[in-house]
Amino acid sequence: MNRKKYQQIRLLVMIFIISIVLVAVIGDNLFLTVIGIGTGVIFLALARCTNEMRADEREITVQEKAARMAYAIFTPSIGIASFLLLLPAKGGFSVLAKGEWLFLEALGLIFAYLSLFLIVVYTISYHFFNRQYGGGSDDKK
Amino acid sequence: MIKNKLKVLRAMTDLTQEQLADQLGVTRQTIIAIENHKYLPSLELAFKMANFFQVDLEEIFNYQNES
Numbered sequence: 001m002n003r004k005k006y007q008q009i010r011l012l013v014m015i016f017i018i019s020i021v022l023v024a025v026i027g028d029n030l031f032l033t034v035i036g037i038g039t040g041v042i043f044l045a046l047a048r049c050t051n052e053m054r055a056d057e058r059e060i061t062v063q064e065k066a067a068r069m070a071y072a073i074f075t076p077s078i079g080i081a082s083f084l085l086l087l088p089a090k091g092g093f094s095v096l097a098k099g100e101w102l103f104l105e106a107l108g109l110i111f112a113y114l115s116l117f118l119i120v121v122y123t124i125s126y127h128f129f130n131r132q133y134g135g136g137s138d139d140k141k
Numbered sequence: 142m143i144k145n146k147l148k149v150l151r152a153m154t155d156l157t158q159e160q161l162a163d164q165l166g167v168t169r170q171t172i173i174a175i176e177n178h179k180y181l182p183s184l185e186l187a188f189k190m191a192n193f194f195q196v197d198l199e200e201i202f203n204y205q206n207e208s
Binding site for chain 1: 167168170171174180182183185186
């Protein structure tokens with residue numbers, strides 16, 4: 001299977017998923033949404049695995065750079081957002097979380113854990129790839 | 142800066158970008174990007190090109206000092 005054919009299949013699957021999600025949202029059926037998305041993801045994974053797909057190195061480079069930029073933007077953003085949302089006031093509550101905005105403190109906590117999770121995932125994957133590409137070993141022969 | 146003569150070699154062999162891309166196992170966009178000096182190919186792809194055109198690597202790519 002070449003890339004063009006795979007992209008055509010992917011477009012068809014996406015149209016299928018979007019229509020399923022639309023039907024599910026209109027019918028207020030969360031289960032159908034999950035089933036639709038799950039089916040689409042499994043189908044695409046199978047289409048990719050069972051057929052030889054040409055991996056283009058330029059595309060991989062673009063994906064790597066995009067992922068790096070997304071990480072570089074997203075992590076500090078939610079880190080700063082969580083700090084602002086958890087900024088303590090005199091009463092022990094967040095400065096921003098007052099009255100009906102009390103939920104903002106919980107949101108700040110979620111952001112804080114999310115940014116920590118991202119950093120942990122990044123660190124683990126960094127060490128994994130570093131070892132895979134010959135880093136970490138100190139062989140002096 | 143690394144320059145390449147891919148466009149010249151492709152013209153000499155009378156191949157289209159699509160045909161060359163198929164031969165090298167990449168997309169046409171990659172060939173366009175390499176020809177326009179916007180993307181540096183991996184060492185593997187560079188050797189594939191050299192093998193395909195039956196030339197040395199230096200005949201396709203040459204390093205030019207910017208200073």
